[in-house]
Amino acid sequence: MIEKALSGNKFYWAWVCFLLAVIAVGVASYIRQFHYGLGITGMSRDVSWGFYIAQFTFFVGVAASAVMVVMPYYLHNFKRFGRITILGEFLAIPAVVMCMLFIFVDMGQPTRILNVILYYTPNSIMFWDMVALSGYLTINVLVGWTTLSAQQKSVPPPKWVKPLIYLSIPWAFSIHTVTAFLYAGLPARHFWLSAIMAARFLASAFAGGPALLVILCIIIKRITKFDPGEKAVKGLVTIVTYALIVNIFFVGLELFTALYSQVPGHMQTFKYLYFGLGGHGKLIPLMWFSTFLAISAVVLLLVPATRTNQITLLFACASVHISLWFDKGFGFVIGGFVPNPLEKVTEYWPTLNELLVTTGIWSIGLLILTALYKIAISVKVELEA
Amino acid sequence: MSIGRRQFLKAAGVTGLLGLVGSPLLKIFAPGELEASSEFREGAALTARRWSLVVDMKGFPTVESYTKCIEACYNAHNIPHMDNEKHEVKWIWPETYEHAFPDNYDVYLSENIESMTFLILCNHCDNPPCVRVCPTKATFKREDGIVAMDYHRCIGCRFCMAACPYGARSFNWRDPRPFIKNLNPLYPTRTKGVVEKCNFCAERLSRGEHPACVEASEGALVFGDLKDKDSNVRNILRTKFAITRKPDRGTLPRVYYIIGGS
Known part of the structure; x- marks a missing residue:
């Protein structure tokens, strides 16, 4: 299916190139931050978390919101969402990736980030956040990809996907709960x-999250042959x-x-x-x-x-x-x-450098979203043709 | 299990690519970096079951009286003098009553207290939130109660800074080394991107010396074992009224302040 993201009209490629350019600026800005230290941002001794962590928090929400299409469709048999569940799941993927990147760029010593696993510390909520986010990413990639490729082949999805789909529902609630616990437990x-x-x-x-999905549905209807309904x-x-x-x-x-x-x-x-x-x-x-x-x-x-x-x-x-x-x-x-x-x-x-790193991460998210939606929509359009 | 030619070529390709990309990446991200190192000499170490500090405000009548404690600490620990206030690194520093004890402040406090300058530092809490939140155990509580840090394990996530109710923690927003005035070879310098704070001079205790601020205070700072009922600190706390900062947060701070009375 991945080949569907590699073919498109000139608008598609112009959009991809634009995103790549913004990403390049973001990477360059990050290298600058890496050399100087986080002092290049607006953060300080007193306000020791800033834009990066705030963006992380916001996008965990966007990722969790996928459950609002998954739950009605799979748990309550709300058929109307059948056409957009994949859009919800594929929105969660870039959202989680952005969360991880925002955490990464906020680290003072990013090269030591694996210490979180090497010296795993379950009494730290950050440990659980790592577990929750990486688990959620895995679930959504597996579920989204297998259900879509089953659809493409016009066969029912493999049986092992169902439990994963059900698991994704409490998991979505957990990622945002754990994120809230990062803050809500500090005396x-x-x-x-x-x-x-x-x-x-x-x-x-x-x-x-769903508000963003509505916007995306309207855009998709405008610029592609797929109507989310x-x-x-x-x-x-x-x-x-x-x-x-x-x-x-x-x-x-x-x-x-x-x-x-x-x-x-x-x-x-x-x-x-x-x-x-x-x-x-x-x-x-x-x-x-x-x-x-x-x-x-x-x-x-x-x-x-x-x-x-x-x-x-x-x-x-x-x-x-x-x-x-x-x-x-x-x-x-x-x-x-x-x-x-x-x-x-x-x-x-x-600061400007901080904003450039941020827009770089947004663009990475948008690029992944673009590629995934391109794949999903191409499959759906082919099936309907 | 054997691998086929195709698989082998794939693996070789990926490995080769990593080799090609890896070294320039290292050059971009870590040009000529050196790890800090230091050795501690063995000596007759000072030990306790629970270290604590009593700040007797009677002993700090002048600016000079507390400044020398701060300077002793800065010189002992290679603390940089950052030019940007937002990037300050502070282990022990002066504050007014209003800011040191914001929950107990009232506008009609005695003029005496209003004019006092309080030395504040890490409280080496018995129930430290910073230790609870640290995702790598880079901040940990020792058996003698000292809340210590491993600068080489810290990933710089600054969760501990958000968790500390006392503002006791500082982050190295940039390389601190150019801002160190007098380099002390007995204590490591830090790198950019790690958190640091007062360590109750754990390195000096291990050499049999008292904390630098205590030594410089000429008796105004009393350092001792809280679990020894005959210790200097227990004797003071038994007879004088002492307060701690923000006791309502349940952190059990172990730095006490004696403000007035006899």
Whole structure:
């Protein structure tokens, strides 16, 4: 099947070349970082995780969201998703790869990364994150590839795939739960020390991931001969709407606990993110923009006229994705470090080199996604022809 | 099991390719790097069942009185003086009460306490979150309670920095060696990309010497065995009111502060 990714029209190749060029810039920027050290980023003694770890956290959500098409289809026999399960599984693969790359580029001593296996330490959540992510990647590659090649040959998939598919469902929940546990178990950071963190992560993932899938479905329908089906998109939109509302509800719960209890440690980061703390407030515009996008997306998704119109639907889904990206892919991680344990404020802002490395990783993700979707869609189109 | 010609050629090809690509890759990523090394001399080591430190604030009336402790530490451990504040490496440093004990702060505190400067450092917690989160055991708790680090195992993930409620950990955001003022050959320098912090002078204890800051403090810092009921630290804690930083986090810090009274 892989040969299908190696043939395409000139637009396909132009897109691939564009991605390769951005990747090359990213690799060069990474080499620069490798020589200088992580001091080339905007991170500091006080804000010791930045854009990389935030992006990692966000894309774990995108990866986990594949379960939102897999579970209805395989567990509830929701036939409409039959055409897009492969799109969900193939979205999870580049998402996990990006997560791994973001972790890798964030390491101070990347050449020692195998110490995590060599001196495996089960009391560290990072160990479980490694297990969860690599397991999830393996499951999705195996399931996606074998079911698609069975489809291509018009035969039922081999029997051993079924248990793997069922395993992928709790596994998807586990990857984001474990990622939340990286933060939620730290006595040092009030903002993260919250029992609802994993639930909130899952809710935002099940909104943001499927929203991206809706966008991808609409693009696929436009530029290829494959139609993912209006009914499938409708199903996804329902999931996005509910998950987004649940996520906003969870944020509300956090705000209530912090603001009504008036415990300073619980309030400070919220103050910093939305109003500024001690004259520092670089993230304020981002956080309000994110809030605005989330609320307008809820409205657009609830009103039947805007939900069914393709343009407004695209706009709504993009709003969901971007809103959650700002919230989880930026504010959540940076905010946890402000104020620092001594209650001083050091601000963070990514540097150009850091952004170039990041766009390089995004492009690697997009390249894998492009190749996998090309394969999947070519197979589907051939079958339907 | 034998392998066929085709398989052999494949394997040979992959190996050859690795050989070709591997060495230039090494040149790109690690040009002329040297590993740091150091030897510790054997001597009559100082030992305890649970090392701890008492900071008696009466002993720090002037800037000079605490600065010399900090300098002793910096010189003993090859701590770089980074020019960028964001990249600072700190093992022991001065803070006001408001920042050292943020949970116990009130605007109507006595002027005396407001004017005090507290030396803060790693608390060598009995229940250290940094050890709990470290994915490689590069940070570990010794039997004598010292929370120590293996700089050669640390992968620089900085999970420990996120986990420490005391801001006691520093990361080498860039090569620290050009920023070391007086090189001490008895302690290793660090490389970029690893975390470091106060080690209660484990290397000096092994040589039978007290921690550098304790030695320089002229009695204001008292170092001793918390599990020995007749030890210097236990005698002080028995008679004077001492506080620890952020006791509510359940970390059981083992650096005590005596602030006032007799």
